[in-house]
Structure formats: structure tokens, C-alpha cells
Amino acid sequence: MSLVELEKPPQTAAAGQYLGFSLQQLRACFHLFSAADGDSVSLEYLDDVAVHRSDGSLLLEQDKSTLTGNPAADKAMDLWKTFANWATLCTDKVIDPAKTDFRLFITPTKTGTIVAEMSAATTLAACSAVLARIGKLVNPKKPDVGCAPQVRKFLAAKPEICSAIIARFSLVSETDALEGVRQFVRAGLPQAAVDDMTAAAIGIARDRYDRLLREGETRKIEAVVFRRQFQAFTRKSNLAGYLTSKGSVPADELVAMLVSDAPTFVRQLQAVQASNDLLTSAVSDYLRTTSDKIEWAAEGVVVAQSFDELDGQLIRKHTLVRDEVEDVHSSLSEPERGRRVYRECAKVELPLDGQTLPSHFIAGAFNDLADGLRVGWHPAYASLFKGDA
Numbered sequence: 121m122s123l124v125e126l127e128k129p130p131q132t133a134a135a136g137q138y139l140g141f142s143l144q145q146l147r148a149c150f151h152l153f154s155a156a157d158g159d160s161v162s163l164e165y166l167d168d169v170a171v172h173r174s175d176g177s178l179l180l181e182q183d184k185s186t187l188t189g190n191p192a193a194d195k196a197m198d199l200w201k202t203f204a205n206w207a208t209l210c211t212d213k214v215i216d217p218a219k220t221d222f223r224l225f226i227t228p229t230k231t232g233t234i235v236a237e238m239s240a241a242t243t244l245a246a247c248s249a250v251l252a253r254i255g256k257l258v259n260p261k262k263p264d265v266g267c268a269p270q271v272r273k274f275l276a277a278k279p280e281i282c283s284a285i286i287a288r289f290s291l292v293s294e295t296d297a298l299e300g301v302r303q304f305v306r307a308g309l310p311q312a313a314v315d316d317m318t319a320a321a322i323g324i325a326r327d328r329y330d331r332l333l334r335e336g337e338t339r340k341i342e343a344v345v346f347r348r349q350f351q352a353f354t355r356k357s358n359l360a361g362y363l364t365s366k367g368s369v370p371a372d373e374l375v376a377m378l379v380s381d382a383p384t385f386v387r388q389l390q391a392v393q394a395s396n397d398l399l400t401s402a403v404s405d406y407l408r409t410t411s412d413k414i415e416w417a418a419e420g421v422v423v424a425q426s427f428d429e430l431d432g433q434l435i436r437k438h439t440l441v442r443d444e445v446e447d448v449h450s451s452l453s454e455p456e457r458g459r460r461v462y463r464e465c466a467k468v469e470l471p472l473d474g475q476t477l478p479s480h481f482i483a484g485a486f487n488d489l490a491d492g493l494r495v496g497w498h499p500a501y502a503s504l505f506k507g508d509a
Contacts, residue, residue, distance in 0.1 A: 153304040155343035162340040192232040200270035207277035217284035227297040247283040367411035385491035392458030409484025458497035
């Protein structure tokens with residue numbers, strides 16, 4: 121897909137507020153900076169974000185961002201879904217409530233009567249009083265209306281579990297969610313560079329989590345390793361030489377819709393029997409790369425000709441990879457060889473105008489080329505998809 125075929129996406133308040141990243145990615149980056157040495161931070165594993173402490177204890181954090189409504193209101197559905205999920209994790213013995221802190225992070229600033237009482241409750245008596253108040257949210261005559269099913273799910277856990285969750289619960293609500301990350305990158309920087317460095321930090325964290333997802337690994341990063349990587353990045357580049365992705369991870373619904381529409385690059389992957397995880401990851405990479413091309417070109421960070429030059433390098437790399445797979449792995453089936461070609465191509469690392477690219481970009485660029493049949497994965501892709509040319 122060429123740049124002239126695309127329209128610049130509209131700016132949204134949320135995208136501007138978080139520099140193009142999701143709130144969960146932003147908060148994961150915050151915890152990677154603030155966690156103690158020896159701790160690790162996971163993304164969308166046990167919760168939106170979780171800190172796995174070296175002493176075996178946990179912090180589970182559920183993150184909510186809203187421009188309308190109040191996810192901390194007494195009868196907010198999201199609030200009680202969160203508590204119901206925590207209770208389930210405890211009941212199923214996935215986590216130990218006695219060794220877990222529970223946090224609800226909301227931006228912009230919001231609160232509610234019951235959630236404030238839960239955040240303040242530390243004694244058994246205070247927790248019991250709050251539990252009694254929570255029970256009154258369920259109307260016995262309408263037990264399935266509104267938030268009541270989620271409240272009942274939470275209260276269905278043993279009282280000691282509910283009390284432990286409340287005793288170790290905290291509400292954190294901030295007007296500017298980015299400030300938590302800015303405070304770690306601000307020192308020694310001119311004010312004009314702070315947001316760029318903040319975006320770079322979150323982008324590094326996001327790329328590492330995305331790489332773990334592609335490799336089928338748990339999305340958990342050691343905090344000290346991340347900090348060392350970020351320090352090395354700042355020393356080496358001082359913001360020069362790193363292209364920060366502007367787009368957030370596309371919604372599952374958008375990915376599913378594109379898979380259902382089955383453009384050529386999707387059918388190319390289906391022809392080599394790509395797994396659903398590989399397929400959805402490829403679609404996400406394609407969408408993010410397309411968005412990055414538009415944003416970088418609009419901002420003048422990259423000229424359109426540079427994308428064409430990169431495409432030429434990728435096509436040459438594809439030819440080399442494909443020839444090697446055919447020579448070395450000829451005993452494999454055609455779909456197996458095709459998947460191997462795709463994986464090897466997706467791992468390629470090339471700069472763009474001398475600048476380091478986000479980890480999703482090369483894979484997305486290859487899928488863009490596959491959509492135009494300039495590259496392919498199945499050994500016979502040219503004949504299989506000749507009608508698409």
C-alpha cells in the first residue's frame with residue numbers, strides 16, 4: 121500500500137495524551153523504572169500490569185482511562201469486574217492474597233465513595249464494614265441487573281479472601297498519567313526533549329514486550345535489564361537515530377476484521393498454514409507499520425523515497441532467505457518452508473535513513489510487500505496468487 125493511497129488518521133485526545141501508546145504500556149514503563157532491582161514487570165499477563173517482586177510478592181494493577189464516565193463509581197461495571205477477577209485469581213490459587221497488593225489506576229482523576237473506603241480500609245473491622253456496604257449494591261429482586269453479577273462474583277469468594285483484597289487495595293488516580301514516566305527521564309534534558317525521551321522509553325518497553333509476544337514467551341521484563349537498556353540507548357543516541365512509533369496496538373476487533381476481509385498478505389500467510397497467533401501478530405504489525413509510515417512522512421521525519429529504498433533492501437533479503445530455505449530445508453513441506461521464510465524475514469533488522477526502527481516495522485513492511493506480491497511465503501506464491509497481481 122503506497123502513501124498516496126492513505127489518508128492521515130485523525131488525531132484523538134487519547135493518542136495525544138499518551139504519545140501514541142496505550143495506558144497499559146505507559147504504566148508498564150513506569151513500573152520498569154520504579155521497581156526495585158530484582159523485580160520484573162509483566163504486561164497483560166496476570167493483570168493489565170503486574171510487578172513480580174524478588175521476595176515472591178506481587179502488585180497487580182488494573183488501568184483505566186476515560187474521558188467520560190467514572191470507572192471508580194460505586195456501581196461502575198469495570199470496577200466490579202476488576203474485583204471479581206482478582207477474587208477468581210485468589211480462589212483458583214493463581215495468586216496468594218496475603219502476598220499481593222491490588223491497585224486500580226485511573227486517569228484522569230476519578231474516585232467513588234466505596235472505592236475510597238476500600239482504599240483506606242486496613243483493619244479487619246474496616247474491611248468487614250466495607251463488605252457489608254458492598255453487599256447492599258445487589259438488589260435481591262434484581263440480582264442480574266447492572267453491576268450486581270460482578271459484585272456477587274466478588275462476594276462469592278471466601279470472606280477472608282475478600283477482606284484480604286480490600287486490605288491490600290489502593291486507588292491511584294492521576295490527572296497526567298505521563299508524568300510518572302517523565303519524572304524518570306527529565307533530569308539533564310531540555311524541556312523540549314522530555315516528551316520525545318518519554319516516548320522513546322515507552323517505545324523501548326513496548327517493543328520488548330511485543331518481541332516476547334512474537335516469540336511465544338510470557339510478557340515479563342526484568343526492571344534492571346530494561347533500565348540498563350534505556351541508559352545505553354540514551355548514551356548512544358541521545359534521541360538521534362531512533363524512530364519512535366506513533367501508533368498504538370490496533371484493537372482486536374480491527375485485527376479480526378482485516379483477517380476476515382482476507383487481503384492478499386493475509387491469504388499469503390494462510391497459504392502456509394500460519395497459526396492464528398502468527399496471523400494476528402502479522403496483521404497488527406502491518407497496521408502499525410502503515411500508521412507509522414503516514415505519521416513519519418507527515419511530520420517530515422522520513423521522506424517517502426526512503427521507504428522505497430527500504431522496500432528494495434527487503435526484497436533482496438527475501439530472495440536470499442527464500443533461496444537458502446529452498447537449498448537447506450527442501451525436505452520440509454511447502455507450508456513449513458513458507459513459514460520458515462516468513463519468520464526469518466520478520467527477524468531482519470535494518471535501519472531507515474540510519475535510524476533504528478521499532479521491532480514491528482520490518483515485519484509490517486514485509487507484509488505490505490506481500491500484499492502487492494512483491495514477496496511471498498509459499499514456494500509457489502506467484503502462481504497461487506497470480507490473479508491478485
